Amino acid sequence: MRVYKFEVFTSDIEQNILNGVYKPGHKLPSVRELKKQYQTSVNTIQSGYEHLMATGLVVSIPKSGYYVASLLHKPEENVTSLPLVVRDATFERHVELTTSSRGKKKIAEFNVAMPGDLIISQKLLLRTMQQVIRENGVALLRYYPTSGSEELKANIIKHAASYQTRIHPQELLITDGALQALHIALAAICKAGDIIAVESPCVFSVLEVIRVLGLKVIEVPVDSTSGFDIHFFKKACAKKKIKALVITPNFHNPTGALLADEQKKELVAIIQQHDVAVIENDIYGDLHFNSKRPVTLKSFDESGLVLTIASYAKTLAPGIRLGWLSAGKFFKQAEQIRFSMGSSVSPVYQETVNHLLSSNSYARHIRAFRTQLATNAHFTLQLLSTYFPAATRVVLPAGGYNIWVQMPDNIDMDGFYKHCEKIGVKFTPGYTFSFSGMFERCFRIVFADKYAAAKIKALELAGAWASR
Numbered sequence: 327m328r329v330y331k332f333e334v335f336t337s338d339i340e341q342n343i344l345n346g347v348y349k350p351g352h353k354l355p356s357v358r359e360l361k362k363q364y365q366t367s368v369n370t371i372q373s374g375y376e377h378l379m380a381t382g383l384v385v386s387i388p389k390s391g392y393y394v395a396s397l398l399h400k401p402e403e404n405v406t407s408l409p410l411v412v413r414d415a416t417f418e419r420h421v422e423l424t425t426s427s428r429g430k431k432k433i434a435e436f437n438v439a440m441p442g443d444l445i446i447s448q449k450l451l452l453r454t455m456q457q458v459i460r461e462n463g464v465a466l467l468r469y470y471p472t473s474g475s476e477e478l479k480a481n482i483i484k485h486a487a488s489y490q491t492r493i494h495p496q497e498l499l500i501t502d503g504a505l506q507a508l509h510i511a512l513a514a515i516c517k518a519g520d521i522i523a524v525e526s527p528c529v530f531s532v533l534e535v536i537r538v539l540g541l542k543v544i545e546v547p548v549d550s551t552s553g554f555d556i557h558f559f560k561k562a563c564a565k566k567k568i569k570a571l572v573i574t575p576n577f578h579n580p581t582g583a584l585l586a587d588e589q590k591k592e593l594v595a596i597i598q599q600h601d602v603a604v605i606e607n608d609i610y611g612d613l614h615f616n617s618k619r620p621v622t623l624k625s626f627d628e629s630g631l632v633l634t635i636a637s638y639a640k641t642l643a644p645g646i647r648l649g650w651l652s653a654g655k656f657f658k659q660a661e662q663i664r665f666s667m668g669s670s671v672s673p674v675y676q677e678t679v680n681h682l683l684s685s686n687s688y689a690r691h692i693r694a695f696r697t698q699l700a701t702n703a704h705f706t707l708q709l710l711s712t713y714f715p716a717a718t719r720v721v722l723p724a725g726g727y728n729i730w731v732q733m734p735d736n737i738d739m740d741g742f743y744k745h746c747e748k749i750g751v752k753f754t755p756g757y758t759f760s761f762s763g764m765f766e767r768c769f770r771i772v773f774a775d776k777y778a779a780a781k782i783k784a785l786e787l788a789g790a791w792a793s794r
């Protein structure tokens with residue numbers, strides 16, 4: 327087996343984490359300290375930390391340093407025991423989207439996966455929209471091409487090239503957000519009754535698109551640390567004719583899991599071998615906390631079987647209804663479906679995003695936004711570790727918006743949600759993340775807004791109830 331130079335220090339850190347000497351949230355030695363201690367180069371230390379981050383044990387917080395990432399008390403609920411079955415895309419449990427949707431009190435909303443009002447670059451967005459309206463005038467009142475503005479597409483292609491994702495202009499469609507892109511992609515590949523594979527857990531809105539299209543599903547386990555279960559998926563491909571896979575390889579919602587490059591490569595090889603199309607949802611890809619933007623499945627594919635979708639709902643604001651689909655070899659069908667939904671996406675949004683991408687404002691905004699999210703993620707983990715029962719399982723993600731929390735077996739979850747309702751705290755319950763109503767002991771917490779004192783107190787009270 328190959329031995330890397332960095333193992334002289336990474337093996338020490340791994341041992342200390344696994345033996346509990348370094349606890350979750352513990353700040354690890356700086357690159358400079360390790361360089362001196364192990365008499366090695368900065369490059370070696372940095373490669374070592376990249377390796378530790380890829381294993382999920384360590385996270386980097388920009389401008390702060392490296393930290394121990396996760397609390398690993400036991401495997402996540404149900405993920406190891408999912409049966410390989412084909413099921414109808416219908417919800418077994420009535421889905422109530424938040425823990426306290428009926429409650430009037432709104433003190434601490436951790437349930438909606440969108441940037442909060444205090445974190446959105448309001449000035450930048452509103453100023454840009456006004457400028458775009460002034461500069462483009464009446465042209466914004468006409469239809470734009472069905473596949474989208476050529477200039478905007480060129481800018482999206484340029485940005486994607488910075489993370490090794492080559493998109494051809496002839497396969498790119500501008501859409502009204504990522505969910506619409508998903509709808510178009512699935513409708514272009516499948517017809518009602520076809521079998522697709524989907525992650526479990528998976529965000530409700532994605533499951534809803536699958537339900538509306540009348541597809542059948544095989545649920546593939548995803549774990550916060552090991553990610554999408556490629557082995558399970560491979561077995562499913564060998565047993566069933568799967569038309570498509572829907573997956574979020576970068577900062578999965580809700581687990582935050584990130585597939586390593588090697589896993590991405592392996593997955594692409596499997597889908598090519600079995601002729602399965604993949605729709606990869608890269609909506610969170612730009613929101614990485616480490617220095618390197620993760621690559622896409624598409625960056626390993628030449629066959630046209632990988633379709634990528636994304637949008638600016640998470641990176642700019644959810645009201646900017648603009649996303650895209652690189653449809654690979656399904657472009658023609660996809661373009662027709664897009665046309666049936668209205669001949670063009672709003673020119674105002676197209677020009678706004680085009681302006682932000684071409685002026686570098688997007689890149690600048692994303693840098694600051696990532697730092698804020700990383701800080702929030704770390705702070706949320708600290709609050710959960712402080713106030714929730716010791717056996718609560720949480721894993722710090724390396725990007726995105728969400729932490730997936732698994733409560734200990736002895737907690738009465740109905741009682742917990744009732745208490746949350748009373749104190750005005752909203753989480754999204756775990757059972758909304760699958761058709762079969764699994765993940766009863768889990769909930770999703772979104773950290774994409776600033777923390778006011780009342781919000782911190784609310785988490786403390788929710789945790790205190792569970793710990794009593």
Ligand SMILES: Cc1ncc(COP(=O)(O)O)c(C=O)c1O
Pocket residue numbers: 439502503504505506529531532574579607609636637638639644648649
């Ligand atoms: C994984 C994922 N995909 C898609 C969406 C929706 O994206 P959009 O608003 O661009 O349609 C969300 C929002 O929650 C999401 O988490």
